[in-house]
Amino acid sequence: MPWFRRKKKEPFEEPKTVEPDINQSNNNETVPADTNSVSPEQNLKVEQPKEDVPPTATVDEDNAEKYNRGLEKSRQSFGKRLTDLFVNFNGVDDDFYDDLEETLIEADVGFETALQISEEVREEVESSRASDPKVISQLIVDKLVALYTRNGRAEDNHLVFAKEGPSVFLFVGVNGVGKTTSIGKLAARFKARGRRVLLAACDTFRAGAIEQLQEWGKRDGVDVVAGKAQSDPAAVAFEAVKKAREEGYDLVLIDTAGRLQNKVNLMKELDKIKRVIEREIPHAPQETLLVLDSTTGQNALTQAKAFLETTDVTGIILTKLDGTAKGGIVLPIRNQLHLSVKYVGLGETVEDLSPFNPEQYVNGLFKDLISNRIEG
Amino acid sequence: MAFEGLTERLQKTFNNLRRKGKVTEADLRDTMREIRLALLEADVNFQVVKKFVKTVRDQAVGTDILDGLNPAQQIVKLVNDELVKTMGSTDAPLNKSDKIPTIIMMAGLQGAGKTTTTGKLALKLKNEQHARPLLVAADVYRPAAVDQLVQVGERIDVPVYQEGTDANPVDIVRRGLAQAAENKNDYVFIDTAGRLQIDEKLMQELSDIKSLAHPDEILLVVDAMTGQNAVNTAEGFNNQLDITGVVLTKLDGDTRGGAALSIRAVTGKPIKFVGQGEKMEDLDVFHPDRMASRILGMGDMLTLIEKTQRDFDQKQAEEMNQKIRENTFDFNDFVDQLNQVQNMGPMEDIMKMIPGMANNPALQNVNMDPKDMEHMKAVVYSMTPQEREDPDILNPSRRRRIAAGAGRPVVEVNRMIKQFNQMKKMMNQVSKGNFNGLDGMLGKGVSGRLSKMAMNSMVRRNKKNKKKRMKKNKKK
Numbered sequence: 001m002p003w004f005r006r007k008k009k010e011p012f013e014e015p016k017t018v019e020p021d022i023n024q025s026n027n028n029e030t031v032p033a034d035t036n037s038v039s040p041e042q043n044l045k046v047e048q049p050k051e052d053v054p055p056t057a058t059v060d061e062d063n064a065e066k067y068n069r070g071l072e073k074s075r076q077s078f079g080k081r082l083t084d085l086f087v088n089f090n091g092v093d094d095d096f097y098d099d100l101e102e103t104l105i106e107a108d109v110g111f112e113t114a115l116q117i118s119e120e121v122r123e124e125v126e127s128s129r130a131s132d133p134k135v136i137s138q139l140i141v142d143k144l145v146a147l148y149t150r151n152g153r154a155e156d157n158h159l160v161f162a163k164e165g166p167s168v169f170l171f172v173g174v175n176g177v178g179k180t181t182s183i184g185k186l187a188a189r190f191k192a193r194g195r196r197v198l199l200a201a202c203d204t205f206r207a208g209a210i211e212q213l214q215e216w217g218k219r220d221g222v223d224v225v226a227g228k229a230q231s232d233p234a235a236v237a238f239e240a241v242k243k244a245r246e247e248g249y250d251l252v253l254i255d256t257a258g259r260l261q262n263k264v265n266l267m268k269e270l271d272k273i274k275r276v277i278e279r280e281i282p283h284a285p286q287e288t289l290l291v292l293d294s295t296t297g298q299n300a301l302t303q304a305k306a307f308l309e310t311t312d313v314t315g316i317i318l319t320k321l322d323g324t325a326k327g328g329i330v331l332p333i334r335n336q337l338h339l340s341v342k343y344v345g346l347g348e349t350v351e352d353l354s355p356f357n358p359e360q361y362v363n364g365l366f367k368d369l370i371s372n373r374i375e376g
Numbered sequence: 377m378a379f380e381g382l383t384e385r386l387q388k389t390f391n392n393l394r395r396k397g398k399v400t401e402a403d404l405r406d407t408m409r410e411i412r413l414a415l416l417e418a419d420v421n422f423q424v425v426k427k428f429v430k431t432v433r434d435q436a437v438g439t440d441i442l443d444g445l446n447p448a449q450q451i452v453k454l455v456n457d458e459l460v461k462t463m464g465s466t467d468a469p470l471n472k473s474d475k476i477p478t479i480i481m482m483a484g485l486q487g488a489g490k491t492t493t494t495g496k497l498a499l500k501l502k503n504e505q506h507a508r509p510l511l512v513a514a515d516v517y518r519p520a521a522v523d524q525l526v527q528v529g530e531r532i533d534v535p536v537y538q539e540g541t542d543a544n545p546v547d548i549v550r551r552g553l554a555q556a557a558e559n560k561n562d563y564v565f566i567d568t569a570g571r572l573q574i575d576e577k578l579m580q581e582l583s584d585i586k587s588l589a590h591p592d593e594i595l596l597v598v599d600a601m602t603g604q605n606a607v608n609t610a611e612g613f614n615n616q617l618d619i620t621g622v623v624l625t626k627l628d629g630d631t632r633g634g635a636a637l638s639i640r641a642v643t644g645k646p647i648k649f650v651g652q653g654e655k656m657e658d659l660d661v662f663h664p665d666r667m668a669s670r671i672l673g674m675g676d677m678l679t680l681i682e683k684t685q686r687d688f689d690q691k692q693a694e695e696m697n698q699k700i701r702e703n704t705f706d707f708n709d710f711v712d713q714l715n716q717v718q719n720m721g722p723m724e725d726i727m728k729m730i731p732g733m734a735n736n737p738a739l740q741n742v743n744m745d746p747k748d749m750e751h752m753k754a755v756v757y758s759m760t761p762q763e764r765e766d767p768d769i770l771n772p773s774r775r776r777r778i779a780a781g782a783g784r785p786v787v788e789v790n791r792m793i794k795q796f797n798q799m800k801k802m803m804n805q806v807s808k809g810n811f812n813g814l815d816g817m818l819g820k821g822v823s824g825r826l827s828k829m830a831m832n833s834m835v836r837r838n839k840k841n842k843k844k845r846m847k848k849n850k851k852k
Contacts, residue, residue, distance in 0.1 A: 105604070184519070207525075208524025208525070215520045260629035263628075295605045297419030298417060299630070300603075302630060324572075324605055326604075326605070348517075
């Protein structure tokens with residue numbers, strides 16, 4: 001709650017407008033997505049909060065801003081669709097719930113979860129006898145936030161570190177989701193906090209993968225352990241973990257080759273890497289992070305299941321959220337597998353990897369509706 | 377798994393229909409709902425699904441399907457036909473320039489597989505047309521992207537033009553083209569950096585490269601696992617670049633690949649290739665019909681249904697029976713069958729293709745080791761030709777020798793021979809048209825009948841291969 005209340009201050013004097021306008025007034029970039037909002041948008045630009053916020057900005061505020069920026073596209077399309085849904089809204093009937101289902105499905109939330117939400121909304125609408133579109137839109141947002149926080153605080157987004165000795169984080173995922181990039185960004189983040197970071201290039205398979213991680217090492221100014229291309233990745237992991245223990249590194253980030261979850265032999269290889277690490281340092285890896293591409297559809301759930309089975313994934317990094325994809329699949333993943341997102345990739349630069357905050361995520365995604373709710 | 381094949385879904389709907397004995401308008405609504413959900417689960421974009429279902433519905437009404445004897449089959453076929461039609465029923469070969477070089481530009485989101493696809497396609501052209509491609513490394517943004525292309529080039533022995541990461545991509549392309557002209561390369565691949573379709577600056581860069589190079593082919597590389605967002609990506613790139621084709625990557629995963637349908641529906645551009653494997657050779661031409669089956673989650677069943685329908689011919693059937701009565705299912709057929717199965721894709725998917733297995737709850741979520749089949753094949757390859765044709769002579773001594781030859785334990789050889797004998801018995805029975813005792817396995821009702829048809833078709837295919845093999849042996 002505090003988060004959007006703070007954001008609310010600036011557009012306070014605005015006349016009541018339709019949602020997309022408010023949304024744009026909070027963004028420093030002007031994107032002509034909504035045609036009927038051209039003039040208010042220009043008016044509002046004058047009182048944009050951007051200018052005065054950064055100097056006094058807290059980290060939290062910064063993050064909120066990033067979510068705003070990163071999710072802007074996602075929000076626009078999804079929010080707009082929901083708005084469309086309510087514009088065409090005349091009475092609650094079966095078609096309405098069908099449409100609601102489809103709208104959620106389009107955010108990649110998935111069929112089952114969409115059905116579940118739609119059912120819960122139906123129950124609530126019927127028991128409350130709500131017919132006002134605004135009230136119903138509130139119900140939807142409530143449901144989404146509830147869905148995400150339902151499983152308690154135990155599954156929060158904090159990374160677990162070893163009490164003493166080096167912590168080891170293992171990065172897994174299918175091909176091309178952004179494992180190496182995420183490692184590069186995370187390494188910079190932890191180095192800035194004074195940790196001695198070591199990277200391990202265990203993707204010995206893909207062409208140029210080792211060089212890619214080495215390049216990140218150079219940029220971040222952290223050491224990289226690398227073997228020869230096509231060599232045994234478990235051997236590289238072993239080298240890295242041993243080096244970390246002997247030379248007193250705080251954190252080892254292990255990059256692995258992308259693999260599709262249905263390749264049994266490649267999944268076994270991952271298991272081997274994990275065993276090797278565990279043998280060297282008991283209780284390691286402290287975190288096994290599954291990197292997910294937010295553009296992925298329903299297959300992401302299968303991915304999460306498969307990787308959870310072989311490598312005991314402890315958390316998710318959701319990448320490429322700065323595009324038009326919504327990454328809605330994280331809802332059913334958390335709901336069914338109790339895996340929570342720990343970090344999100346919101347852009348191309350090193351700083352664009354932020355700790356995941358479910359409230360900010362859901363709020364950011366449905367900001368239009370929430371602003372609408374407060375005013376209405 | 378959340379997915380179940382459309383057949384299974386429709387099965388439930390139609391089981392209800394069968395009990396009622398009458399099909400109503402409301403039932404058709406349910407059927408359409410099932411189809412819609414099946415497509416949505418396969419990640420087909422929701423707008424596309426809506427349009428698609430409407431088309432199918434109109435057709436279903438138009439063709440008097442309600443009076444049909446076998447509605448499930450008819451509707452599945454209708455859906456499949458429409459899917460194939462939407463995805464393009466003809467092959468879409470690579471555009472070729474009249475004079476060399478043919479310029480191919482790759483574009484797509486980050487991590488879609490552009491560089492890998494570039495390598496695969498270059499190798500394919502090299503192998504099939506003895507082409508002399510040049511790869512141009514125009515991704516100066518992602519760390520080590522140039523190194524990646526250089527290494528890919530080394531692996532497939534194709535030259536790469538690169539200027540490191542300090543030059544402007546447009547300039548790199550200009551000089552790369554100059555070098556291609558000098559060296560008389562007949563294909564030039566431009567590997568661009570991954571970018572978001574909403575990134576105006578980088579999209580402008582692509583436009584600049586396009587207007588400089590005038591590519592004959594602009595291929596949009598898309599991850600087959602993409603969800604609803606596939607439409608946004610495809611539209612964004614298509615509007616800016618007017619792409620000429622699509623490459624679908626990572627199809628060797630277990631995704632349904634509904635993105636294929638979405639992209640085709642919104643851009644109208646053909647899907648030309650599919651990437652399905654880690655090796656550089658793993659690039660195939662796109663087959664709309666196979667993709668349709670995959671999206672519907674019903675494996676090869678449809679092909680089998682169609683084949684059965686088309687091939688059915690009394691005379692031919694008699695001939696076939698005649699031959700099968702001779703009881704000639706031997707180890708050669710066994711290996712042939714294994715090969716056929718292996719060519720189809722990952723094991724779990726194939727299990728579902730085997731008639732009747734899709735409905736078998738015990739087989740859901742099975743993970744089969746791909747090596748198992750290789751082991752079986754190794755055992756057969758360790759047999760003498762005589763043993764392969766006459767399995768009855770396999771005494772313990774021979775079995776021990778075979779086990780040693782294949783490097784597998786004797787128990788495994790024994791088990792395999794046992795399996796083989798069961799299979800032989802079954803094939804024999806099926807070939808005589810006797811499905812007694814098999815009914816349970818194949819499922820009841822419509823699916824059972826479909827399965828039988830499929831089974832017959834499989835037997836026929838085996839037969840054909842066997843004939844070919846015999847002819848070949850005779851020549852020797």
